[in-house]
Amino acid sequence: MGWFSKSSAEEKSLPWISLTSTEDLTRALDSNERPALFFKHSTRCSISIMALSRLEQRWNVAPEECDLYFIDLLNHRDVSNDLASQTNIVHQSPQAILVRDGEVIYTATHGDIDADEMAKILSH
Numbered sequence: 001m002g003w004f005s006k007s008s009a010e011e012k013s014l015p016w017i018s019l020t021s022t023e024d025l026t027r028a029l030d031s032n033e034r035p036a037l038f039f040k041h042s043t044r045c046s047i048s049i050m051a052l053s054r055l056e057q058r059w060n061v062a063p064e065e066c067d068l069y070f071i072d073l074l075n076h077r078d079v080s081n082d083l084a085s086q087t088n089i090v091h092q093s094p095q096a097i098l099v100r101d102g103e104v105i106y107t108a109t110h111g112d113i114d115a116d117e118m119a120k121i122l123s124h
Contacts, residue, residue, distance in 0.1 A: 014056050015063050016070040022082045028069050029086060035100040035122055036067045040080050040093050043072065048094035051113050055096070058115035061122055066098075098122075 019025050019038075028036055039055065042048045071080050073093055084091040087104050096113045098106035098121065106121050108114060 014059055014068055016068050018070050018072065019079050020076055022079055025069075025079050025082050025086070028067065029083075029099065029102070031067075032101050034064070034066055035098060035105070036069055037118065038069045038071060038083055038095075038097045038099070040071045040073055040083070040091070040095040040097075042093045043074055045093060047110055051094040051110060055113055055115050059119075060115065061119050066122055 016039075017028070019028060028038075039052065041052055071083065073080055080091055080093075083089075083097065087097060087099070087107075089095075089097055089104060089107050092109040094113065095109045096107065096118070097104060098118055100122075106118055108117075
């Protein structure tokens, strides 16, 4: 196994829901059944790849406690722009925005994206 290889025990896949239209985003924001995490990701950016990997490795919130939405910025920048407009959070990449009952309760970018901090916020 090389330095950059992951063992199968280290790999973790989260139940991401891809947002591919502004209509999908509006439905996700309007749903108040449970909190929602929106992750803006650029597949060409090494910092974004690192932030996503770190988030996925450290995420420890049960799927029924928070919906996870993924925005591919290269293919769906319009969705990202609409999220920025609807939440009044300036666009950055990578970026995590956590929403509960229509209110932003956490936002972070780049290396400040912290799965443990989001878990603490969601537990209250």
